[in-house]
Amino acid sequence: MNNTTEHTETTAPDQVLDQAQEPDLVLGHTSADGTTVVGSRKGDGVLAALRGTGVQWRATRDGVLYIPRSRDKAPYRYRIEQAATALRELGFTVSVEIDGTPRDAAQVRADKHEQAERRAEALDGKAARLSAASSAARATVDRISERFAGGQPILVDHYSAPKAFRDRDRMHAKTRQAIDLDQQATTTAWRADAARTTAASLGNPITLARRMATVQTDLRGIDRELAGNVRRHLDGHGNEYMRTVTKPAEGAWRTQLLERQQHLQAELEHSRELYAEHVREGRAWGGTVADIKPGDLVKTHNDWGVVVKVNPTTIVVDTVHMAGLKRPHFEIQDHRPRPAGDDANATAGNTTT
Incomplete structure (x- = not known):
């Protein structure tokens, strides 16, 4: 386009x-x-x-x-x-x-990484300021409470009672303020950690493969809308009970679809280049699902398991921790064919990493 x-x-x-x-x-x-x-x-x-x-x-x-x-x-x-x-x-x-x-996809990724790092740094600073303010509020409470340190009650009829009541109310207010600020500091620190996780995930091969799968799905949907399609609705017996006809996109909607297609294609091409680099450096699996058979060993989430079933988009594996785990293809990190003569029902508990 x-x-x-x-x-x-x-x-x-x-x-x-x-x-x-x-x-x-x-x-x-x-x-x-x-x-x-x-x-x-x-x-x-x-x-x-x-x-x-x-x-x-x-x-x-x-x-x-x-x-x-x-x-x-x-x-x-x-x-x-x-x-x-x-x-x-x-x-x-x-x-x-x-x-x-669309912009250059490599520049887009670099900008996202830089933005996530800047966000994490800014949130770290905000969390530190909130924590310092909370500590200051607690220090104020400690200072005010010195007059009550010996357990001295408030003498209602004494001339010092009005100030004692004011100090008590200030202590309560400052304590609540310190608690609120501490909670805000904790939440802000979590957000900073999330930003750092985002920055790190941009270079994760599994995250990259998941995004590639999503982009490919979106591109297929755009192709269907551009070309038009007919969808047949079947009942439980396989008989058609309704047919939905979608005409090819026209006008402004077609223009928008073509622009989105262009953006997604640029992202997909760059993602494939990055994933190929991960494969060359041994950080990602470069095989094909067609090579995986039941009884083979696969590594997903840093855990080896025995393949039970291979589906069009997922595999089912038994690991030492759980049986019948379903994993999408893009989460496969490594693959080892079952050695000749081995029992196909071997358990993952005998697998070594």
Whole structure:
């Protein structure tokens, strides 16, 4: 498919713009930036109007509005047209600029890794600040409580009673604050660990193989929509009781499908290159499922097991820990054919790694 690039400028039907006049807002999409709106000002109602379309738009510190998780994806043209219509109804002139060309897949992966590491670092800093604030609140509680250290009760009729009651209330408030801050610090530390896990998983061959399988499934679905298809619905006896006919995609929907197909194909090609590198360096299995037979040994999740059954997309294995485990093909890490003369019913407990 050829790269799809559109640059259009549209105004409200009842307005005619001078060609030299700049639009109030620029609504666009690129792979590098995602779907954005540039030109909005705080309090102009643009963000509320965009969120009124059912999409959770957000704003950067620089005032650029954007759709989360729209970077390095094909433009969602229906959402973009919805946003343009909502903005024009507010009286703004809007320029719509869409570039559906995907970025280099290697650069996309590198940017995701860098973003995950930056997120983990930022969350580590936030967790440290929250923990320090919690410790400070506890220190304040300890300092205030010194007046009650000897078990001195509050003398209700004494002149010191009002201050004692205030100190007691401050201790309760600071204790609650310390607990809340400590819980926030713990949650933030978990989020930092999750970001580090995300960064590490980008180079994991099993994660890569799983993503490749998902992309291939999506591409087959796009091919069916582009070509059209007929689906036969059968009952329990194999008799057809309904037929669903899907016509080939047309117009804007076809354009969007072609753009998404282009993005997915670029990702798949790069993923195959990375997986081939894992295979060459011995970090991933490079065989084919056709070579696996019942009784063979396979390694999944760093655990060896005996193959019981080979299905089109999964295998069933018996391991020393559990029998009848079903694993998808992309989780196979290694394979050893059953030696000639061995009993096909050998158990995984006799397997060595």
